[in-house]
Amino acid sequence: AFIPLALMVSLELAILTQSLFMRWDNDMVCSNNKRMRPYTSSLNSELGLIEYVMCDKTGTLTQNKMEFRQCSVGGNVYLDPMSGCLQPQASNPEVSLFLRLLAICNEVVPEKQEGRHELEYASQSPDEIALVKGAAANGTILLNREPETLTINHQGKEEVFSIVANLEFTPERRRMSVLVRGEGGEYIVMSKGADQMIQPQLAKDDPTTQEAMRHLDDFAEQGHRVMMCSARSVPEEEAQEFLRRKEAASVELEGKDERVAEAYGMLERDMKLVGVTCVEDKLQDDVPGTVQFLLAAGMHVWILTGDKLETAEAVARTSSIVSPTMTISHVRSHDKNGVEGEMREALDAAPGEGGGKALVIDGMALAIAKQHFVTEFVRLCEACNVVICARCAPVQKAELVNLVMVHMHKICLAVGDGGNDVPMIGTAHVGVGIMGNEGMQAARASDFAIGEFRLLLRLIAVHGRYSSLRSSELIKYSFYKNLCFATPQIVFSFYSLFTGQSIANSWVGLSYNVFCTGMPALILAIFEKDLSEELIYRYPEAYSTPERRNPLTGASLVYAEFVGFSQGTLITLFLLYSMDHLYDASEPGRLASPGIDIIGMAWPQIVVVSVLGSLCLRTRTFNWVVWFFIIGSILATYLVIIVLDDLFCPDPVEPVVSCGVSITPTITGLRPWLLLFVSVVAALLPEGVWHYFERNYFPSEWMKVQVVEKQKGLEVLRTRFQRGG
Numbered sequence: 001a002f003i004p005l006a007l008m009v010s011l012e013l014a015i016l017t018q019s020l021f022m023r024w025d026n027d028m029v030c031s032n033n034k035r036m037r038p039y040t041s042s043l044n045s046e047l048g049l050i051e052y053v054m055c056d057k058t059g060t061l062t063q064n065k066m067e068f069r070q071c072s073v074g075g076n077v078y079l080d081p082m083s084g085c086l087q088p089q090a091s092n093p094e095v096s097l098f099l100r101l102l103a104i105c106n107e108v109v110p111e112k113q114e115g116r117h118e119l120e121y122a123s124q125s126p127d128e129i130a131l132v133k134g135a136a137a138n139g140t141i142l143l144n145r146e147p148e149t150l151t152i153n154h155q156g157k158e159e160v161f162s163i164v165a166n167l168e169f170t171p172e173r174r175r176m177s178v179l180v181r182g183e184g185g186e187y188i189v190m191s192k193g194a195d196q197m198i199q200p201q202l203a204k205d206d207p208t209t210q211e212a213m214r215h216l217d218d219f220a221e222q223g224h225r226v227m228m229c230s231a232r233s234v235p236e237e238e239a240q241e242f243l244r245r246k247e248a249a250s251v252e253l254e255g256k257d258e259r260v261a262e263a264y265g266m267l268e269r270d271m272k273l274v275g276v277t278c279v280e281d282k283l284q285d286d287v288p289g290t291v292q293f294l295l296a297a298g299m300h301v302w303i304l305t306g307d308k309l310e311t312a313e314a315v316a317r318t319s320s321i322v323s324p325t326m327t328i329s330h331v332r333s334h335d336k337n338g339v340e341g342e343m344r345e346a347l348d349a350a351p352g353e354g355g356g357k358a359l360v361i362d363g364m365a366l367a368i369a370k371q372h373f374v375t376e377f378v379r380l381c382e383a384c385n386v387v388i389c390a391r392c393a394p395v396q397k398a399e400l401v402n403l404v405m406v407h408m409h410k411i412c413l414a415v416g417d418g419g420n421d422v423p424m425i426g427t428a429h430v431g432v433g434i435m436g437n438e439g440m441q442a443a444r445a446s447d448f449a450i451g452e453f454r455l456l457l458r459l460i461a462v463h464g465r466y467s468s469l470r471s472s473e474l475i476k477y478s479f480y481k482n483l484c485f486a487t488p489q490i491v492f493s494f495y496s497l498f499t500g501q502s503i504a505n506s507w508v509g510l511s512y513n514v515f516c517t518g519m520p521a522l523i524l525a526i527f528e529k530d531l532s533e534e535l536i537y538r539y540p541e542a543y544s545t546p547e548r549r550n551p552l553t554g555a556s557l558v559y560a561e562f563v564g565f566s567q568g569t570l571i572t573l574f575l576l577y578s579m580d581h582l583y584d585a586s587e588p589g590r591l592a593s594p595g596i597d598i599i600g601m602a603w604p605q606i607v608v609v610s611v612l613g614s615l616c617l618r619t620r621t622f623n624w625v626v627w628f629f630i631i632g633s634i635l636a637t638y639l640v641i642i643v644l645d646d647l648f649c650p651d652p653v654e655p656v657v658s659c660g661v662s663i664t665p666t667i668t669g670l671r672p673w674l675l676l677f678v679s680v681v682a683a684l685l686p687e688g689v690w691h692y693f694e695r696n697y698f699p700s701e702w703m704k705v706q707v708v709e710k711q712k713g714l715e716v717l718r719t720r721f722q723r724g725g
Helices: 005-024 046-047 094-103 126-137 195-201 211-220 238-250 258-266 289-296 309-318 338-350 363-372 374-383 393-408 419-427 441-445 455-495 506-516 518-527 533-538 539-544 554-582 597-620 624-648 670-699 703-712 713-724
Strands: 052-055 062-073 075-077 108-111 119-122 140-145 150-154 157-167 175-181 187-193 223-233 272-283 300-306 327-331 358-362 386-390 412-416 430-434 448-450
Touching: 005 455, 005 506, 005 518, 046 150, 046 455, 052 393, 052 624, 062 126, 062 211, 062 597, 075 419, 094 126, 094 140, 094 150, 094 223, 108 140, 119 140, 126 272, 150 258, 150 386, 157 238, 157 258, 175 238, 175 258, 175 358, 187 195, 187 238, 195 211, 195 223, 195 309, 211 223, 211 272, 211 430, 223 238, 223 374, 238 258, 238 670, 258 309, 289 300, 289 539, 300 393, 309 358, 327 363, 338 363, 358 363, 358 374, 358 448, 363 374, 363 393, 374 393, 374 412, 386 624, 393 412, 393 419, 419 430, 419 670, 430 441, 441 518, 441 624, 448 455, 455 506, 455 518, 455 533, 455 539, 455 554, 455 597, 506 518, 506 597, 506 624, 518 597, 539 703, 597 624, 597 670, 670 703
Parallel strands: 052 300, 052 412, 300 386, 327 358, 358 386, 412 430, 430 448
Antiparallel strands: 062 075, 062 272, 108 119, 140 150, 150 157, 157 175, 175 187, 187 223, 223 272
C-alpha cells in the first residue's frame, strides 16, 4: 500500500491528542460538572463533515426533569395537581381510581432516608416519579414496594395490593400494565401509556373518551408529554386463565414474543378510560441557539421521538427547529391512499420565504410510507430542511438513520439519551450520547458522550472542524514531504545511469521522518486552526463551505504529491549541477571532485529546510510551539548528520571517499550556505507564488474571514452578522 508508515504513526498520535483535547476542554463540561467522553477517537474528523443531525426529544432537547402540570379525569381538567387540587374530589370514584392508578401502575421504589420523614422515589422513568409524587400530593402515597406486594396510603387509609403480574413497558408496546389483587380478593388491571396504544384497548361505549381526547390534544399542543390511563376489574377465572397462558408462552422456544403478546392482549381489552396526564419537560439551556447554529451551518435537523405528534411539533417550534417562516406539511393518515395524498401535497408545497420546508409525520404513517412509497418519501425528505417523526419506535429511528445514509448518501449524526435511542446511535456514522437522567446506556453505546445538548455545537463546530482540518492537512503534508524526500533518489538513478548507487547514507533516510520532519507534522495536526473559535461561532456558514465539506479530495492529494515531486526534482538537479562550481579542490585533503558523500550530506539539509519552509507556507496559525519544533527540527537535522559523520568518519586525516558520510565540506565556507539558500528559494518560490495568488485572487471562505478580521477587526464582522449579511 502506498501509505507511509510514518503517516500512520503520526495520524494515530494526532487523533489521540485531539480526543484528549476534547476531554480536557473546560467548555465541554456541563452544568452538573460532567466532562465529555470520547469513546471512538477514529471518528474525530467525521464530526467536521456532518450533514444530518437526528436527535431524540425527551432528555436530549429537554431536561428530562418532569413536572406534573395538568390532568383530565371524568371530563374535567385539573390545573396544577401538585397543589393538591384533586384531594377534595377524592370521594369521587373516578378521581379515587385515578389516584390509585398513579400510585400503583409504575415501577417506582420508595426509599426512606435516614433522618428524614419524606419518602424519596427511585425509578428509571422520570415520568413515573412525577406522577407518583402527584398522587402523593393529593393524599395517595406509595409507601412500600416488595416483589409480590405493594402498599399505599389512600386518603389516610393503608391498603395492601398483591402484584399478580407486571406487563412491562417496552419500546414496541409503549405502555405498561399491572394486574393486582386487592385485600378483598378482587382483581384489577391498570394500564398507562401512549394514546395510540391505550385507545384501541378502550371499550367502544365509553362516553368519556371523546372529551378526554380533546383535552389530550390541548395538552400536547402546549408541548407537554401526555399519557392515557385505563383500568378494569378482571374476573378471577379470567385472571387465572391469563396467568396460565402467560406461563405457557414464557417457556416457548419458538414464537415466544407472539404468544406473550397474545396473552397480554387477552387482559388489556375492554378497558375503561380513567384519565389523561400532562407532564411538562422543559427545554435544556441554549437549545434554540444551538439548533439555529446547526441550521445556519447547512445541517438538517430531524426530531425522532416517541411522543405525540402535537407535542413533538410544539417542542420543535420552541427549540427553533421549526421557524415561523417555514412551510409545515403533515402526514398523519393511517391508510395507504391517505398517506400517498398527503405526501404528494407536501412535495408540491412551496417553501416558506427564507424558511424552507418542514415535514411532520406520524409513526404509523411513516411505516406505510417506508413500505409502499420509499422513493417518494426520500424525495420529500430531501426537499425538507426539518423532519419531525412522532410516535416513532426505536427500530423506526434506526431505519430512518439508515435511510438517510443509504438512500440519500449523507453523513449522519444521531444524538439521544436513553436505551431506546441506542439503535439509531449505533446505526449512524457518528453516535453521540447524552449523559442524562435515563442512565448511561446511550452514552456507553455512543462514539462521543456529552452532558447537555448545547455542547453538541462546540463538539461539531470547533472540535469537529479542527480535527477534520488537522487530519487532512497532516495526510497531505505527509505525502508531500515523503515524496519530496524520495524523488531525489529517483532522479539520481537517471544521473548515475541506474548503477544502484544511493544518493545518501541509509541512516539519513531512517532519521528523516523520526528526527528531522516528524514532530513539525505532528504539531501541525495538533494545533492547526483556520479560524478562531469566536469567528466560528459568529460565522456558522463557514462549516459548510466546499473546502470543509471535502477537505481531502483526490485533487488535493495529487496536488500535494505533484508539489513534493517537483520540489524534490528541482532540489536534486540544482545540487548535482551546482556542486562542481561550489567545490574548491585547492584546499589540502580534499578530493578532486565533490564525491557522492558530500552530495549525500548537502541534499538532506536542503530537503529538510525546504519541507519545513513549505510547512510554514501551509500553516494558518502560528504559536511558539510551532516555531519551537520547526527550528528544533532544523537543528536536529544538523545534529544527526554531525553524529553520523563522527560515527562513520572517526579519523579526519583519512580520505572521506569510503566513509559514507562527510559533513565538513557542506557546512564550512560561504558556498555551501549559498547553495542551501538558493536551492530552498528556488524550490519554494512556485509554491509561495501560488499561495499568494490563491489568497488574493481565489480566496477560500476562511481566507476572506481572516482578512476582514485582520484589516477591519472583529467588530465589523459582528455588525455584518447581526444584520444578517
